[in-house]
Amino acid sequence: xxxxxxxxxxxxxxxxxxxxxxxxxxxxxxxxxxxxxxxxxxxxxxxxxxxxxxxxxxxxxxxxxxxxxxxxxxxxxxxxxxxxxxxxxxxxxxxxxxxxxxxxxxxxxxxxxxxxxxxxxxxxxxxxxxxxxxxxxxxxxxxxxxxxxxxxxxxxxxxxxxxxxxxxxxxxxxxxxxxxxxxxxxxxxxxxxxxxxxxxxxx
Amino acid sequence: xxxxxxxxxxxxxxxxxxxxxxxxxxxxxxxxxxxxxxxxxxxxxxxxxxxxxxxxxxxxxxxxxxxxxxxxxxxxxxxxxxxxxxxxxxxxxxxxxxxxxxxxxxxxxxxxxxxxxxxxxxxxxxxxxxxxxxxxxxxxxxxxxxxxxxxxxxxxxxxxxxxxxxxxxxxxxxxxxxxxxxxxxxxxxxxxxxxxxxxxxxxxxxxxxxxxxxxxxxxxxxxxxxxxxxxxxxxxxxxxxxxxxxxxxxxxxxxxxxxxxxxxxxxxxxxxxxxxxxxxxxxxxxxxxxxx
Numbered sequence: 001x002x003x004x005x006x007x008x009x010x011x012x013x014x015x016x017x018x019x020x021x022x023x024x025x026x027x028x029x030x031x032x033x034x035x036x037x038x039x040x041x042x043x044x045x046x047x048x049x050x051x052x053x054x055x056x057x058x059x060x061x062x063x064x065x066x067x068x069x070x071x072x073x074x075x076x077x078x079x080x081x082x083x084x085x086x087x088x089x090x091x092x093x094x095x096x097x098x099x100x101x102x103x104x105x106x107x108x109x110x111x112x113x114x115x116x117x118x119x120x121x122x123x124x125x126x127x128x129x130x131x132x133x134x135x136x137x138x139x140x141x142x143x144x145x146x147x148x149x150x151x152x153x154x155x156x157x158x159x160x161x162x163x164x165x166x167x168x169x170x171x172x173x174x175x176x177x178x179x180x181x182x183x184x185x186x187x188x189x190x191x192x193x194x195x196x197x198x199x200x201x202x203x
Numbered sequence: 204x205x206x207x208x209x210x211x212x213x214x215x216x217x218x219x220x221x222x223x224x225x226x227x228x229x230x231x232x233x234x235x236x237x238x239x240x241x242x243x244x245x246x247x248x249x250x251x252x253x254x255x256x257x258x259x260x261x262x263x264x265x266x267x268x269x270x271x272x273x274x275x276x277x278x279x280x281x282x283x284x285x286x287x288x289x290x291x292x293x294x295x296x297x298x299x300x301x302x303x304x305x306x307x308x309x310x311x312x313x314x315x316x317x318x319x320x321x322x323x324x325x326x327x328x329x330x331x332x333x334x335x336x337x338x339x340x341x342x343x344x345x346x347x348x349x350x351x352x353x354x355x356x357x358x359x360x361x362x363x364x365x366x367x368x369x370x371x372x373x374x375x376x377x378x379x380x381x382x383x384x385x386x387x388x389x390x391x392x393x394x395x396x397x398x399x400x401x402x403x404x405x406x407x408x409x410x411x412x413x414x415x416x417x418x419x420x421x422x423x424x425x426x427x428x429x430x431x432x433x434x435x436x437x438x439x440x441x442x443x444x445x446x447x448x449x450x451x452x453x454x455x456x457x458x459x460x461x462x463x464x465x466x467x468x469x470x471x472x473x474x475x476x477x478x479x480x481x482x483x484x485x486x487x488x489x490x491x492x493x494x495x
Contacts, residue, residue, distance in 0.1 A: 019448055022444065022447050022448050022451060023442075023444035023445055023447065023448050024444050027443065027444055034447075038447045038450070038451065041451075042447075042450075042451030042454065045451055045452075045455075046451065046452070046454070046455035046458075049455065049478065049481060050455070050459075050474065050478070053474050053477045053478055053481075054470060054471075054473075054474045057470065058470075058474075
């Protein structure tokens with residue numbers, strides 16, 4: 001499907017928001033969350049630029065599944081590191097092993113590879129996605145963070161939807177038609193980036 | 204028989220000359236010069252900045268027109284370039300030569316008046332491009348791109364020199380960054396248009412050393428460009444946030460460069476070509492933030 005001018009504008013705005021977040025949005029944090037958020041927003045920025053340059057065809061690459069895992073994993077790690085100090089190491093181990101599991105089950109030939117790979121993606125995305133979705137909302141509800149921080153959770157929900165749509169499409173069991181997914185993807189990415197940036201800034 | 208008015212004639216002539224200055228390439232090189240100046244973080248002299256920009260614009264445009272004038276015969280043999288007004292014969296060749304020379308002299312002369320060392324660096328860029336690259340080496344060796352690269356590295360060095368008054372390590376690193384970035388740009392181009400270059404008899408890396416060596420060169424030079432930009436950014440004292448942004452953009456460049464090496468795909472090759480330009484423009488904007 002050909003990318004429209006509007007798609008490119010939406011992706012460019014997404015990239016600019018991600019760049020803003022990398023430059024000024026996370027300055028006040030400690031080293032580990034800074035690294036985690038830089039990775040998450042950095043992948044979002046570079047992915048947006050590559051989509052603008054190469055068009056939607058780039059989504060056909062097998063690397064997309066692995067790359068699209070990095071964003072929720074890194075974001076959720078940053079959140080856990082910042083707000084759930086006692087789970088830091090455990091979640092770091094989950095992040096690294098989750099990433100390796102998604103990469104290896106896609107790369108190594110094995111029996112029932114598609115099935116194993118799909119289950120692995122579902123588990124890893126599920127845990128990371130729920131963390132990004134629930135943690136900010138709970139923290140806001142408890143008054144630990146300002147209510148605007150819940151926007152990060154909404155961003156998490158959007159990234160979860162986007163990730164699911166893309167993963168099932170790649171797995172050959174699309175929830176929506178490819179054309180519909182590609183039509184909504186730039187808008188979803190911009191909405192997600194807006195929620196994250198606003199959530200971090202005003203939360 | 205229709206008679207065109209003199210104003211219409213002048214307009215159509217300007218329209219024929221405009222493509223000869225390769226506006227995107229000239230704009231990017233000018234951006235590097237401005238970034239080099241602003242990277243010093245010194246007080247911005249608006250008149251100096253304007254003078255620098257115009258003199259650089261004229262010198263770069265002049266050298267590009269001279270390049271087009273001399274290469275009109277090979278441009279005429281290439282699909283991509285045969286419609287250029289110097290190659291297609293729409294413009295008088297003598298006139299093109301003199302326009303190129305006058306613009307060059309104006310640009311370099313203006314630069315020398317602003318500051319002698321700045322003017323010398325601008326002249327070096329013109330000399331490497333017109334004499335060493337275009338007249339001497341382009342038709343003889345694939346390695347001519349190194350000299351084209353050195354020429355392309357001069358605007359950023361010139362900008363830095365104008366701000367600091369001398370050639371410093373940061374200036375050299377910035378120039379090296381451009382020098383190593385240029386193969387990423389030109390070699391991906393020579394892979395994409397290999398038939399064109401072959402028809403014109405221009406030696407290129409793909410035709411001389413093959414695709415694997417060319418793609419390896421692209422990957423290595425991208426890594427070196429990224430290293431030089433990173434090192435210069437640290438020495439300049441760019442803020443941590445902008446350093447993170449440069450690191451992210453660099454990671455994208457390296458990934459694409461190594462993907463080009465591993466997967467021989469026209470699409471990735473073209474992606475790298477585009478991304479490399481975007482990378483350099485973004486890096487220049489980031490370096491320029493030092494001034495504000």
